Amino acid sequence: MPAHLPAPPAITPDWALFLDVDGTLLDFADAPGDVLVQPELIDVLAVLHGRLDGALALVSGRTLVQLDELFAPLHLPAAGLHGLERRDDGHISRDARPPALDGVLAAARSLAAKFPGARIEDKGVAVALHWRGAPAAEEPLREFASSALIDLPGYHLQPGNNVLELRPDGAHKGEAVVDLLALPPFKGRRPVFVGDDLTDEHAFTAVASHGGFGVLVGPRQPTAARYALHDPAAVRAWLEEGLSLA
């Protein structure tokens, strides 16, 4: 944990709480499908969601379908794919997938097949290249991603923790948070975003400009977050402590 960042204050009922998932609520696994969601965490999120009058949302790089599977039976307010998907009146809205993405996906998969442990994730409008289980694949996957951009106008590379994503321009977690903040039950509340990744920095900046603050999980620097927690276990403990106060 960065020595200069203190632990966050206790959760209060006037907050709008935005939570990243992987590396924040959940410990990382070698493959995104292998993460473990403890039943206790689902209980804590359900109670907090109620005590904050519904103003608790998941903001993740995963799809909303994946989030609902992970946190079943909860259907929390959520933004998936870093904001490309939003839960809007119970319907999932998403952008259209460009035809060129199929070719990119196939080429990425044949490249990753040469590196056991590397994984290519089809995220609908985005493609994630994972090398957490295969460090030797990092450089080849990075080079592949840069050249794939030529076939995907309007796309950019979003770096993360042992992952690089090809994704459409214009949507990021900060935008997702600002959009949610304009609507009830989030509107008028103090926004707090908890996240671990580079993609969460947009959201840290967004909540700070709306009277709130970011909580960084882990030691990454520099960061726009004002507070920090050591790891997902510390986040889960902090949320659970919040139950008695919220």
Ligand SMILES: [Mg+2]
């Ligand atoms: Mg994360």
